[in-house]
């Protein structure tokens with residue numbers, strides 16, 4: 001290939017660059033097929049929200065997007081790497097470009113908040129302790145938790161744990177950030193703060209962000225595009241406006257109704273009992 | 286008709302029994318296989334880790350040694366002394382029948398060094414650390430901390446398993462050596478008090494009857510117990526499913542499996558060594 005041709009390839013327009021490409025993804029737990037051939041492209045700099053009733057395979061799908069789980073068939077390309085044809089070493093290097101804030105926060109309970117955030121630096125770089133501490137404090141600043149670095153995770157509230165988890169996810173300056181149910185178990189005010197943080201990360205750092213949630217409100221606030229999963233199939237991919245205006249009864253129903261076979265999430269159940277607004281609106285008239 | 290259905294249920298009960306035996310042995314084999322895989326994986330990370338910039342941290346190994354070894358010194362010391370004294374008491378009581386109390390040293394020295402020191406140390410470490418390992422890793426699993434490590438590009442086996450494995454491999458023999466010494470010391474005290482034998486005479490005789498082989502037999506077993514405890518503890522933790530209750534079950538399973546594995550291994554060693 002000529003040098004000119006290579007150069008043009010490299011100078012391809014940066015906008016609309018696909019950072020995650022999922023093709024015909026099929027996955028099983030034991031004999032049960034969970035995802036039945038899913039295709040999704042996630043574009044650089046966008047917030048992609050994955051929705052669906054519980055048990056529809058959102059978390060499983062997210063685990064594939066984060067290169068944590070190997071599919072039965074199909075391919076996943078992250079940042080132009082075909083994930084499951086990489087060597088173990090290359091896979092480790094790829095994972096360092098991904099940041100994840102897990103549903104429970106997943107902070108290590110035996111370490112302070114600061115040590116938690118510094119752990120990836122400590123493991124992957126040769127920086128000295130002072131530099132690491134400064135970097136950790138900078139990330140804590142981003143999530144508005146300055147001054148909490150010496151506390152243990154057990155001393156933080158639910159919202160603070162999630163924000164600390166975001167700080168840890170940010171420490172290696174990842175290209176793509178993942179959230180699993182960021183608002184689960186949080187009260188509406190705190191979960192709104194988290195939504196604002198997610199928006200700020202996209203706008204200030206140009207990060208690609210992928211969020212799993214079943215909170216409609218939160219999804220409509222943060223999403224550039226929404227993917228709706230229904231029992232392991234993709235029901236819809238598009239912008240918030242497209243989703244809102246979608247005439248499909250199934251989509252509207254699915255967005256509002258809990259899947260019957262799913263076990264009841266206690267938080268959700270309590271919210272329904274106390275007649276929370278969005279849930280009530282979703283009820284069939 | 287009633288008879289026929291009875292026979293049917295009897296047959297299916299019979300079938301179920303064999304089915305169950307079959308399944309249990311298969312899952313037992315699977316279990317052994319998993320331990321083998323974990324051991325190989327640990328060795329892999331120990332050797333290949335540094336090349337992938339995933340070295341096993343000396344700091345973690347030392348922290349684990351503190352937890353598994355140093356913090357267990359008190360309880361294991363007391364138990365070993367109690368066993369040593371028990372062996373002396375029982376030995377003198379039995380040998381009195383033949384008027385051969387003087388030979389008590391022989392019995393105490395052999396049993397303590399070859400059998401009881403490794404066994405009691407192994408069982409106590411299993412109870413303290415086997416269960417703690419399962420509880421810790423199980424909690425980390427349900428709290429998604431293991432996934433978090435994985436996405437941070439930190440291999441959980443390298444980061445969590447190898448340090449525990451090394452610590453256990455080193456500390457169980459060290460603790461066993463301490464148990465031998467304390468058990469013999471307690472026995473010597475009792476023998477001095479009842480038979481009037483001096484401590485020096487007791488230890489002279491002990492050193493005379495024991496060979497290096499006996500010592501190595503005890504310490505070698507202890508090393509194997511150490512590996513078994515770490516592997517069983519870790520695997521039960523990794524396999525936890527379903528919340529805090531799952532962690533509780535894994536912890537119990539882990540202790541029972543550790544102690545069973547230790548006792549069976551001990552028996553096999555005795556069999557092979559005296560063949």
Ligand SMILES: Nc1ncnc2c1ncn2[C@@H]1O[C@H](COP(=O)(O)OP(=O)(O)O)[C@@H](O)[C@H]1O
Nearest residue numbers: 029030034052053054055056057058059060061
């Ligand atoms: N580790 C697992 N082993 C077996 N089945 C699982 C496992 N994780 C999830 N499942 C099943 O797969 C389906 C999809 O689960 P999940 O991806 O967690 O859905 P969601 O996050 O949308 O609630 C569910 O029916 C769930 O019971």
Ligand SMILES: [Mg+2]
Nearest residue numbers: 058059060181
């Ligand atoms: Mg989920």
